[in-house]
Amino acid sequence: MSAKPDTPELTKGDAPASGGKGHPLRAISFGEPKVSIERRADGVIYLRPKVALGKYPERLTDRLHHWAEAAADRIFMAERDAGGGWRQITYAELLTSSRHIASSLLARDLSADKPVVVLSGNSIDHALVAFGALYAGIPFCPVSPAYSLVSKDYCKLSYLMKLLTPGLIFADDADRFNDALEASVPAGIEIAASYGALRDRDVTMLADLMATPLDRGLDAAHQAIGPDTIAKFLLTSGSTGNPKAVINTQRMICANQVMIRETMTFLKDEPPVIVDWLPWNHTFGGNHNIGLTLYNGGSMYLDAGKPMPGGIEQTVRNLREISPTVYFNVPKGYESLLPYLRDDSALRAKFFYRLQAMFFSGAALSPFVWSSLDELAGRETGFRIPMLTGLGATETAPFFMSANPVTSRSGHVGLPAVGNEAKLVPSNGKLEVRARGPNVTPGFTGVSPS
Numbered sequence: 001m002s003a004k005p006d007t008p009e010l011t012k013g014d015a016p017a018s019g020g021k022g023h024p025l026r027a028i029s030f031g032e033p034k035v036s037i038e039r040r041a042d043g044v045i046y047l048r049p050k051v052a053l054g055k056y057p058e059r060l061t062d063r064l065h066h067w068a069e070a071a072a073d074r075i076f077m078a079e080r081d082a083g084g085g086w087r088q089i090t091y092a093e094l095l096t097s098s099r100h101i102a103s104s105l106l107a108r109d110l111s112a113d114k115p116v117v118v119l120s121g122n123s124i125d126h127a128l129v130a131f132g133a134l135y136a137g138i139p140f141c142p143v144s145p146a147y148s149l150v151s152k153d154y155c156k157l158s159y160l161m162k163l164l165t166p167g168l169i170f171a172d173d174a175d176r177f178n179d180a181l182e183a184s185v186p187a188g189i190e191i192a193a194s195y196g197a198l199r200d201r202d203v204t205m206l207a208d209l210m211a212t213p214l215d216r217g218l219d220a221a222h223q224a225i226g227p228d229t230i231a232k233f234l235l236t237s238g239s240t241g242n243p244k245a246v247i248n249t250q251r252m253i254c255a256n257q258v259m260i261r262e263t264m265t266f267l268k269d270e271p272p273v274i275v276d277w278l279p280w281n282h283t284f285g286g287n288h289n290i291g292l293t294l295y296n297g298g299s300m301y302l303d304a305g306k307p308m309p310g311g312i313e314q315t316v317r318n319l320r321e322i323s324p325t326v327y328f329n330v331p332k333g334y335e336s337l338l339p340y341l342r343d344d345s346a347l348r349a350k351f352f353y354r355l356q357a358m359f360f361s362g363a364a365l366s367p368f369v370w371s372s373l374d375e376l377a378g379r380e381t382g383f384r385i386p387m388l389t390g391l392g393a394t395e396t397a398p399f400f401m402s403a404n405p406v407t408s409r410s411g412h413v414g415l416p417a418v419g420n421e422a423k424l425v426p427s428n429g430k431l432e433v434r435a436r437g438p439n440v441t442p443g444f445t446g447v448s449p450s
Contacts, residue, residue, distance in 0.1 A: 023378030025405060028356050028386055029265040032404045033418045045424040045431070053419030053438070054262065056254040059225045060291065061098070061135050063257075067297045068095035074271070076294070079124050079302040080318075086301070089124050094131060097210055101132025104212035105168070106221055108190070112230050114167030116140040117160075119148050119177055122280050122302050125194045125206055127290070129170045130232075130280075132209070136218075137225040141166075141233040141245065142281040148180035157184040159242050164233065168192060174203050227251035228442075234283055234394050246394045247441050253287060255438040256397040257295040259417040260288070263402050264326075264388070266356050272298035273325045273354075275318050277305055277333075283398040284361055289328055298325075307333035316340045316347060323353040330362040335369050341376050352380045357405070359388045367410050390414055397439040 033049035040046075057063060067074070072092035081087040089097075110116065116133045118126055118140060126142070133140040141164055147157040148171070161184050169185060171177035174196030181191060181198060192204040215221070229250045235243040261267050272293060278285030293300040301322045305314030307330065315337065329337070341348050358373070365387070374384040386405035391413035392398030401422065403414030416422040420437040 023374070023382060023384050026356070026377075026381070026383035026385055028405060029269055030386075030405055031262050031265040031418075032402065032415065033262075035415045043426040047416050047422040047424070049416055049418045049420065051262075051418050053255065054258055056251075056258040056438075058227060058254070059134075059222070059229070059250050060231065060253050060257075060294065061131070061222065061225075063295050064091065064095050064098065064131065064135075067091040067294070071271075071297055074297065075299045077124055077127055077300045077302065080304060087124060089127075091297075094128070097128050098131040098135045099214060099218060100212050101128060101209050102136035102222070103215035103218050104209040105132055105136045105138050106215050106218065107212070108167060110136075110138045110167040112139050114165060115233065116168050116170065117164055117166035118142045118170045119145065119157075119180070120170070120172040121145045122277070122285070123172055124302070125172050126170070126280065128206070128210070129192075134231060135222055137221055137229055139230040139232055141235065142286055143235065144279065144281045148177050148184075151180075154180055154183045156238060156242065160235070161185060161189075163242075163245060168204075170206070174198050225250060227254070232286075234286065235281060236394055237282075248287065248397060249442060252397040252439045252441065253291060255419060256287065256399050257291045259419050259437075259439065260292055260399050261295065263399070263417045264357070267292065267296045267298075267326075269356075270325065272296055273301070273322065274298065274328060275301045275303050275315075275322050275324050276328060277303035277307075277315065278328060278330075283392070283394045284328070287397055288392075288399060307336040312336040312340070316344075319351050320347050321350075323350050323355070325354055325356050327351075327355060327358045329358075329360055331360055331365040331369065332363075334358075334360060334365060334373065338369055338372055338376075342372070348376060348380050352377050352385065355385050357386045357388055361389060361392070364410055365389070370410060390417075391433065393435075395441045396420075396435050396437070397441075399439065400435050400437075401433075 033051040036048045036050055038046040068091045073090050075088050076091050076094050078086040078088040116138060118129055120126055130140055143160060157180055166189060168190045170192045172194045174193035178198050190204055191201055192206060194206045197203055227250050230247055231250050231253055232248045233245040234248055235245055276289050278289055280286035303315050303318050305311045370387060377385040387408055388403060390402035392400040399417055400420055401414050401416050403412050420435060423434040424431040
């Protein structure tokens with residue numbers, strides 16, 4: 001962890017070179033706050049930003065209204081269609097669809113006790129259902145598709161049905177999810193899909209939800225959504241047992257987006273463009289990246305690739321067409337992408353063309369991969385591209401700590417973002433990190449990010 005509280009503002013060339021053979025670090029606008037440090041006699045350390053968190057919206061969909069008016073025709077999201085082109089949805093189209101889907105959901109007996117559950121992976125249709133739920137003030141929960149499509153016994157999916165008690169379940173392809181739905185979803189729970197059919201159940205088509213007339217009480221229902229309204233449930237990984245459902249409120253998500261924006265202030269300079277595969281059932285992809293795109297009026301291109309043989313090729317294809325302004329991935333993703341960037345000059349030129357920063361999370365990035373990316377960026381642009389990381393958790397929405405571009409290096413997670421307070425508590429010879437802020441899930445007095 002970095003413990004340097006007062007880092008000077010970044011300027012071109014002021015950072016020591018790493019693997020970039022002397023190439024200076026590209027300057028970006030980055031607002032890491034100054035932090036006060038309190039050391040207590042019992043070994044506890046408090047890290048508190050000296051700058052207060054600014055105002056944040058009552059509800060995330062306030063930003064959807066903003067951008068639907070300010071940039072109606074801007075692409076919010078795009079995904080590959082069957083012909084290999086891009087299916088796109090603009091901010092204005094997203095708002096219109098969200099309002100109609102919200103009206104359809106308000107007509108059903110849905111609530112925090114009967115939320116919307118999404119079984120399928122990242123897609124525009126998934127986003128439409130999610131934003132319809134957000135607009136109606138009805139919680140939703142994205143579930144890992146692996147519980148339906150990889151598992152053979154559906155144990156975790158059946159467990160989640162009992163835990164979440166959904167009122168409506170969405171799966172994009174009813175045919176593909178038929179076995180999982182048949183084995184795990186009790187009769188009486190409505191199932192919606194974009195296409196396909198089930199053998200023994202009726203299916204509500206997404207098109208029908210989108211065709212629902214606007215509810216007369218829709219605007220009032222939307223205005224009734226407040227900071228304490230539950231926006232979604234996010235599931236923990238379940239790697240050590242059954243997944244836990246973590247409450248994510250509007251306050252958590254909206255405050256967190258201001259924290260991100262006030263830390264990565266380069267997001268204010270131009271709307272972000274990202275090419276992203278990170279799954280929405282995890283907080284990195286589902287909160288951080290979708291929220292960052294919406295909040296800053298950006299465009300998200302959905303990447304169906306994965307950082308593994310047979311999947312990375314799709315990512316490479318997408319990056320040959322779309323130049324991101326900021327790129328998010330896990331260390332394995334950068335490792336898988338590295339040989340292609342090294343060997344393909346056209347891909348390298350497209351990738352680094354307008355790239356302001358890269359960000360990784362989930363594990364440590366190896367010094368070799370880091371220095372190799374520095375080298376390639378320097379060769380292409382004359383500058384190393386800032387590599388950022390941090391520390392967060394499902395329970396912190398997730399942004400909590402972030403490294404500064406100048407001091408960032410493997411093993412460092414930085415300092416608490418504005419609006420957060422970190423408490424370092426001695427535990428078995430180490431320091432346990434605890435978080436406090438408006439982005440922490442309700443009922444927690446502290447969270448130890450992992």
